[in-house]
Amino acid sequence: MAERISHTRLGDGQTLPPPRQQSGFLLALRQSFFNGWVSSIITLALLTMLAMTLPGLWSWAISDAIWSTQDSSVCRAASGACWAVIGEKHRVILFGTYPYDEHWRGALVVALVTGLAVLSAIPRFWSSALFVFWGLTTVLVTILMFGGVFGLPYVGTNKWGGLPLTMIVFMTSVVLGLPLAVVLALGRRSHMPVIRAVCVGIIEVVRGLPLISVLFMMIIILPLFLPTDLTIDKLLRALIGMVIFFAAYAAEVVRGGLQAIPTGQYDAAKALGLSYWPAMIKIILPQALRIVIPALMNDIIRAFKNTTFVSIIGIFDVLGATKASMRDVDWVRYSTEAYIFVALLFFVYCFAMSRYSQFIEKRLDSERER
Amino acid sequence: MFWNDAKIRALIYQALVLLLVLGGLAYFALNAQQAMQDRGITTGLDFLSQASGFAIGEGAIEHGPDDSYFHALKTGAVNTLVVSIASIIGATFIGLFLGVARLSPNKLLSGLARVYVEIFRNTPQLLQIVMWYLLLTNLPGPRDALSPVDGYVYLTNRGINFPVLNNGTSLFLAFVVALVCAAIAVALATRFMDYRLRQTGKADGRMVPIFGAGVLGLGIAWVLLGTPTDLISPTLQGFKYRGGQTITPEFIALFFGLSLYIGAFIGEIVRAGLMSVPKGQLEAADSIPLGRYDRFRLVVLPQALRVMVPPATAQYVSLLKNSALGVAVGYPELYNVTNTTTTLSGQALECVLVMAVFYLSIALTISAVMNVYNRRVQIKER
Incomplete structure (x- = not known):
């Protein structure tokens, strides 16, 4: 007799035991940390490592640290970190050699740029009015930093420094760099060989060079190329370098967006009788730029981090100002703490921007699906 | 009209x-x-043959004040290449580790990898290099040096002293040679076993020959390095360690700054590459059924590389260019030397031209090499 096969019953009326619990804290714990022996070993090794480093770090950074003192000998007596150095030097770190009584102007510049950047990041506020606001902010920032009008004392660019300078370098490279990038990208896709060659040349040469060498050229070489009686401010020269460098990188990103637009869109624009610039501005660019926003955010974050490069050519951005402030023999041994503070400052801005970039990518993806 | x-x-x-x-x-x-x-100032490249008048403290080539400007620039270029190649190797290893760690089901491992990536990606590279340098120069002096591997490695504020092989070869060179030999041997053995599989249908017992080939590769490396049998440890003589290899804080700071920073980016590229392989491919591999290792080697890796190679190339080029940040800590790479040469000779235009040609040609070379590799890993459409 052939064996009876049943799909419904097993044995003599016996039922299978209920499945093991599929949820619960302990199970989650096991799956996350002790799933198999490899995972268990990794977890134990990492825990040992953390147990060896964290207590020491804690006592250095928190429990044994000196949080505020005017007297560097207090720090010398302590075994932990000396965060007091930040309290003591924060004005120099944040504002460089800008006149002490005018620091509020620098602070206002930072607040203005940060505030407007946050506003421009919110999709609900995306409109052409933003361009007007950026224009107004540029004027305001210039007035605030230079002074010389409305009873504000004049401050030359050689005195600028710290976070406001970092913000200005950042804002200039992005705000002027983006339009230049669009022009370069369009030029690279132009049908006219001469224009294409010029744009390819600029993009590839600048992208092949280190940023410092581009700045070096602007500082040392550019004055040689100009008549002797024409001198351009050092900061302005550095800014030109930053703008060109940002534009060359962003141009490649924009080109990617332009290539992603189907030819049908170009044909449709032509069919409507639009000539080149109206077609680009009204039809192609709005779509192309939308696609590349996440990629552009990467370049923008990099531009923010790259502002520190100007400290090498003797412009006192946050990093340069910190370096300068640490020449004080009483506090020089606490440079690490000062640099950690600067790193934290950059981290807050960059982390916020990278999170925003993820958010906007998701949002654009969902828009496309709709 | x-x-x-x-x-x-x-x-x-x-x-x-x-x-x-x-x-x-x-x-x-x-x-x-x-x-x-x-x-x-007379224009032209004639000044390159004049004596430079400055010495360069470190690097594969010695440069004294009597050597020419051209020799100085060459020394800088070699230093740039040395630190870049070392950092590219370092960044690749760190990136591979981070990318795999971030995808690990172990939450502690993936969490720590994520913390690392966020910290290193979101702070300026220059700041990192400066901080590494600060940390390294804050180490104790030679007389009370730290020795993490007791009697072999000494950490001092003048550099880290490593032992060398008893014929004077650097351990790092030995490491690279061993790595290359083992990799070639394992790749050849894998190819051979694949060939055997196709010819005979036997898929079993591949691990032993492949592992054996790896050991053989290491043996060949040992012979290539001149069959060293012992290490020479650095010993303190006066204020300096002698007998071993000293790596300067400038080099290490730049190496850390480049490889740890770019490593974080490579880690994200690796993660994106591995994640880009559709789940259906894994399920298909399981249904054949391939082993875990073969599934990775034959199904996941070829598809992931396709996504990883172009952005990784961009990161390598960026690493090479950012090696110019060595100027901030005084490592004599090309930009730093060009800077000195410009100041001393006054030939700003020519110096910048030489520097630009070097950086451009190296950047283009990396791109070209990676493009060839890229073409190999891309989908072959016939």
């Missing part, structure tokens, strides 16, 4: 741009010539 013809209009535009560019260049050249004359 003639401007109603698009072709003629295009010609006019191009002529205008050409005129503008050439005019600008001519204007710059004239001004530069005038400026050179005023300062009494």
Whole structure:
């Protein structure tokens, strides 16, 4: 007799035991940390490592640290970190050699740029009015930093420094760099060989060079190329370098967006009788730029981090100002703490921007699906 | 009218741009010539053969004050290449580890990897290099050096002292040679076992020959390095460690700054590459059924590489260019040496030109090599 096969019953009326619990804290714990022996070993090794480093770090950074003192000998007596150095030097770190009584102007510049950047990041506020606001902010920032009008004392660019300078370098490279990038990208896709060659040349040469060498050229070489009686401010020269460098990188990103637009869109624009610039501005660019926003955010974050490069050519951005402030023999041994503070400052801005970039990518993806 | 013809209009535009560019260049050249004359500088590359008058403290080539400017620039270029190649190797390992760690089901591992990536990606590279340098120069002096591997490695504020093989070969060179030999041997053995599989249908017992080939590769490396049998440890003589290999804090700071920073980016590229392989591919591999290792080697890796190679190339090029940040800690790489040469010789234009040609050609070489590799890993459509 052939064996009876049943799909419904097993044995003599016996039922299978209920499945093991599929949820619960302990199970989650096991799956996350002790799933198999490899995972268990990794977890134990990492825990040992953390147990060896964290207590020491804690006592250095928190429990044994000196949080505020005017007297560097207090720090010398302590075994932990000396965060007091930040309290003591924060004005120099944040504002460089800008006149002490005018620091509020620098602070206002930072607040203005940060505030407007946050506003421009919110999709609900995306409109052409933003361009007007950026224009107004540029004027305001210039007035605030230079002074010389409305009873504000004049401050030359050689005195600028710290976070406001970092913000200005950042804002200039992005705000002027983006339009230049669009022009370069369009030029690279132009049908006219001469224009294409010029744009390819600029993009590839600048992208092949280190940023410092581009700045070096602007500082040392550019004055040689100009008549002797024409001198351009050092900061302005550095800014030109930053703008060109940002534009060359962003141009490649924009080109990617332009290539992603189907030819049908170009044909449709032509069919409507639009000539080149109206077609680009009204039809192609709005779509192309939308696609590349996440990629552009990467370049923008990099531009923010790259502002520190100007400290090498003797412009006192946050990093340069910190370096300068640490020449004080009483506090020089606490440079690490000062640099950690600067790193934290950059981290807050960059982390916020990278999170925003993820958010906007998701949002654009969902828009496309709709 | 003639401007109603698009072709003629295009010609006019191009002529205008050409005129503008050439005019600008001519204007710059004239001004530069005038400026050179005023300062009494003779243009041309002749100065390169003059004695430089400065010495370069470290690097694969020695450079003394009597050597020429050209030799100085060459030394800088070699130093740039050395630190870049070391950092590219370092960044690749860190990136591979981070990318795999971030995808690990172990939450502690993936969490720590994520913390690392966020910290290193979101702070400026220059700041990181400066901080590494600060940390390294804050180490104790040679007399009370830290020795993490007791009696072999000494950490001092003047550099880290490593032992060398008893024929004087650097451990790092030995590591690279061993790595290359083992990798070639394992790759050949894998190829051979694949061939055997196709010929005979036998898929079993592959791990032993592959592992054996790896050991054989290490043996070949040992012979290539001159069969060293012992290590020479550095010993303190006066204020210096002698007998071993000293790596300067400048080099290490730059190496850390480059490899740890770019490593974080490579880690994200690796993660994105591995995640880009559709789940269906894994399920298909399981249903054949391939082993875990073969599934990775034959199904996941080829598809992931396709996504990983182009952005990784960009990161390597960026690493090479950012090695110029060595100037911030005084490592004598090309930009730093060019800077000194410009100051001493006054030949700013020529120096910048030499530097630009070097960086451009190296950047283009990396791109070209990676493009060849990229073409190999891309989908072959026939």
